[in-house]
Amino acid sequence: MRMPIIGITCYPDQGGSGVVATELGLHLARHGCEVHFITSSLPFRLRSYGKNIFFHKVEMPEYPVFRSSPYTLSLATAMHDVALTNKLDLLHVHYAIPHTAAAFLAQEMLQPTKLKIITTLHGTDITLVGKEPSFFPMTRFLINKSDAVTAVSSFLKEETRQVFGVGDNIQVIPNFVDSRVFKPLADSSLRERFAPGGEKLLMHASNFRKVKNVPAVVEVFDVLQKKHSIRLLLVGDGPEMPLIRKMVSERGLDHLVDFLGQEDHLENILPVTDVLLLPSLHESFGLVALEAMACGVVPMITSVGGASEFINDGHNGFLRDPHDVQGMADAIGPILENDEHRQIIADDARQDATMDFGASCVMRQYLKLYESLL
Numbered sequence: 001m002r003m004p005i006i007g008i009t010c011y012p013d014q015g016g017s018g019v020v021a022t023e024l025g026l027h028l029a030r031h032g033c034e035v036h037f038i039t040s041s042l043p044f045r046l047r048s049y050g051k052n053i054f055f056h057k058v059e060m061p062e063y064p065v066f067r068s069s070p071y072t073l074s075l076a077t078a079m080h081d082v083a084l085t086n087k088l089d090l091l092h093v094h095y096a097i098p099h100t101a102a103a104f105l106a107q108e109m110l111q112p113t114k115l116k117i118i119t120t121l122h123g124t125d126i127t128l129v130g131k132e133p134s135f136f137p138m139t140r141f142l143i144n145k146s147d148a149v150t151a152v153s154s155f156l157k158e159e160t161r162q163v164f165g166v167g168d169n170i171q172v173i174p175n176f177v178d179s180r181v182f183k184p185l186a187d188s189s190l191r192e193r194f195a196p197g198g199e200k201l202l203m204h205a206s207n208f209r210k211v212k213n214v215p216a217v218v219e220v221f222d223v224l225q226k227k228h229s230i231r232l233l234l235v236g237d238g239p240e241m242p243l244i245r246k247m248v249s250e251r252g253l254d255h256l257v258d259f260l261g262q263e264d265h266l267e268n269i270l271p272v273t274d275v276l277l278l279p280s281l282h283e284s285f286g287l288v289a290l291e292a293m294a295c296g297v298v299p300m301i302t303s304v305g306g307a308s309e310f311i312n313d314g315h316n317g318f319l320r321d322p323h324d325v326q327g328m329a330d331a332i333g334p335i336l337e338n339d340e341h342r343q344i345i346a347d348d349a350r351q352d353a354t355m356d357f358g359a360s361c362v363m364r365q366y367l368k369l370y371e372s373l374l
Contacts, residue, residue, distance in 0.1 A: 003032040004370050007082055009075065009103070010094040012043040013207065016287040017122035020152070020175050021094040022046050027178075027363050029053050036086055038078050040071070044264055056082050072098040072105075079106035083115050089374055090116035090147075097135055100142040116373045119146040121156055121170070123284030123305075140164045147373055153306030156284040171369065174309070175287045176362035179354040181267050182294035191272035194258060200230045200336045203273040203297075205266060205288050206280075208238025213302070213322050215240075216279040218247045218257075220300075223329040225256055228336045232257045233273060235266065271295040274342065275332055279322045283307055290357055293317065293349035298335060298342060300328055310357060316349040 006028060010021030022045040025035040029052035036054045037043060046055065058078045060069035079091060079102055091106065093099035100119045107115045119142065143149055143166050150173045151157040160167040195201050202221055206212040214234075221232045234244065234257060241259075248257045263269060266288070270276070276292035276299045283305040290310060292299050299317040301307045311317040318331045335342040 003034070004089040004374055005034040005036070005087060006370070007036045007038050007079060007086075007088045007091045008094070009038045009079070009091065009099045010043065012039045012041045016175070016285070017094045017120075018043055019045055019287060020122070021092075021120075023176070023178065023359070024092075024363075024366065025053065026050070027359050028366070031363060031367065034086070036082050036088065038075070038082055038091075040075075044262075054086075072102050075099070075102035076105035076109070079103060080109045083110060088115060090118060090370065092118045092120065094120045095122060096139050096142050100146060101138065104142060104145050116147045117145070118148045118150065118369070118373070119143065120173075121149065121151045121160060123152070123156060123282070136164075140166055143167060148369060150369070152285040153309050155306035155309065159284075171365075173362060173365045173369070174357055175285045175290060176357050176359045177287075177290045177294045177353055178359045179294050182270065182291045183267075184296040184350070185268075185271040188272075190268065194233060194272065195231055197229065200228060200275075201233060201273040202230055202275045202277055202332075203233040203235065203270070203292075204277045205235035205263070205270075206238070206278070208236055208240040208244065210240060211281050212238075212240070213279045213281045214244050215247060216322060216325055216328075217277045218244060218251070218253070219325045220277060220279070220328045220332070221257075222251050222253060223325065224332060224336070225253070227333065230256070230336065233260055233269065234258065235260045235263050235269065237262050266291065267295070270297055273297050274336070275300055277328070278302060279320070279328060280305070281322050285309075289317070290353050293353035296346040296350045298345050298349060300332055310352065312352075316345060316352045 008021055008025045011018045022043040029035045034052045038056045040058045058075050060074045091103045093103045096119055103117045149170045151170050152175050154172050157170045157172050204217040224230055270292050276297050278286055278289050278301040280302045283302050286301050286307045289299040289301045302322045303319040311319055313319040320327045
């Protein structure tokens, strides 16, 4: 069977769904698939155009009657045009609203040609956006109209079933990590830059939305820095950033916290840290935690969501309630004082991440799904 020609649509920014979609496309291209990214801007992990990779920018014309550009309609038109010109076999869209809606419109415009639609659910498209009354019936409709639906965790599949009353046929295909990219580093020069006094390094990386619960990161760090020699790296940007900067300043922590902003090459920074903090109010999977594990970094992640599907609390990382600031600090403290104990957990974390959630293993699941549809 020939390798399929695939269109991929995602949010191109630093959120987990965009990262997964881009990495998926890159790996599919290496496997021989022709991959066309159809997005509003270049996905931030799409750093170079390799063989079989193509990018199509969605143009959003302005018109005086519209208060804002109708992105979904522009996206549907772009999908239609790319599918027609490049003979796409399927559209793989990440995040139901609005991407599946646009894919459905493109599919209808291409009749009688049957363009297959795969929707991958990532979390907030179900737990936040999809629950909005104005989007609820549309989200359920689009799930039912997709030719196949995947979810990044069993937790998210069950959440979809409970919220929308649909989804019995959802296939769970987890997020993945490329262990050739995310790996421990022997070079200590970057660590010395961030921790010139030999301090331990804690890190948080996200899009700084409320759901990421970044204030808890500052609170946990504040508790720990009173007893341990540590520094905090904050990677990313978003709407909560002004609040976080204010918290850091008010607590007198400016000299211990580095704001690194958006970082396209997280694989360069993660390996120099000791602990990753991800106390989200809800996390359907938590890709950055998996990437940290592959780098030999101990993850401290929320217990609300699907993280328990890859983290064994106390063995390859830690799970705590996102509001349990003291509990998170109590778990992290001992491994900051005992390098041998921290290394044992870090080694288990890397082994579990690379064996069970390696890119090649997950890729085979997607290719099998594509083959079943075509």
